[in-house]
Amino acid sequence: MTRSTSSNGQATVQQSLPGAGRRAGLYGQSSRHAMLSALGAVAMASAGLMAPGLAMAADVVTTDTTAPTNPPNDRHVTTNSAAPVAAIVAAGDTVSGNGLALTNTGAGGVLVINDGTITVDAGQAPTAGGTAALNLTGSGGSILYAGDGDVINSGVGNGLQVSQGGAGAVTVQATGAIVATTGEGVVVRDVAASTGLSVTTGAVTALTGGQDGIDVQxxxxxxxxxxxxxxxLAAGNAGVVAAIFPAGGVGDISVTTNGAI
Known part of the structure; x- marks a missing residue:
């Protein structure tokens, strides 16, 4: 995967594809933009996430490296941008090996749409950009993960981990399975200046002792x-952890479980 900047200034993650594969991915953009709208245009519009030019991350086996160490197979892509760093994994495509990590140290946020599979293979313990199968790290702006795809960590680490380090919200709208063999299923964190955490999942599995299914703090x-x-939710510890820590915090906590725990 390599990082590029489109004409509208949006930082993107792009996997080199054969011509036919690239065209197939681009043809699907209109439906993906419609899905983004359905997932909450209000949360994304302020960061410009509705802009065109989202790139594809197609079949690739990643290494535990940060771009541009081993393009296009680097697990971790990092940028400092006022526009979001974005990646799409299309239905039927797989990011395997050491999974995927995106970091934006600017205020533009992070966007991932996953309709395929993102996985850390058994025996792998990635560290570049974090240890989860999918790591998203921002320093402000909206962070969004959405899609029907699966996130599976069969190695060492969590399934999905999202860290908001600035002013902005985190939105997770996942319908696919999230699985961690040794770690937690979903982990989300923010800071004092952040503006809210919203996490919706399908099935989450984290069966190792002491590990939570969903941990949102x-x-x-x-x-x-x-x-x-x-x-x-199948977990070695709690099915759901949801907490707000500042004693003077004015936010509310809402937890709804529609499946078995």
Whole structure:
């Protein structure tokens, strides 16, 4: 994978594809933009996430490296941008080996749409950009993960981990399975300046002792925490952890589980 900047200034993650594969990915963009709108245009519009030019991350076996160490196979892509760093894994495509990590140290946020599979293979323990199968790290702006695809860590680490380090919200809208063999299923964190955490999942599995299925902890002084689990939760410890830590925090916590725990 390599990072490029489109004409509208949006930082993108792009996997080199044969011509036919690239065209197939581009043809699907209109439906993906429609999905983004359905997932919450209000949360994304302020960061410019509705702009065109989202790139594809197609079949690739990643190495535990940060771009441009081993393009196009680097697990970790990092940028400092006022526009979001974005990646799409299309249905039927797989990012395997050491999974995927995106970092934006600017205020533009991070966007990932996953309709395929993102996985850390058994025996792997990635560290570049974090240890989860999918690591998203921002320093402000909206961070969004959405899609029907699966996130599976069969190695060492969590399934999905999202860290918001600045002013902005985190939105997770996952319908696919999230699995961690040794770690936690979903981990989300923010800071005092952040503006809210909203996490919706399908089935989440994290069966190792002491590991939680969904662990959402906020340090925001104003933001809400909303967790909705639409699938079964199987965990070695708690099915759901949801917390706001500042004593003076004014946000609310809402947890809904629609499956078995």
């Amino acid at each position: 906020s340090f925001s002084t104003t933001g809400n925490v909303v967790v909705v689990a639409n699938g079964d």
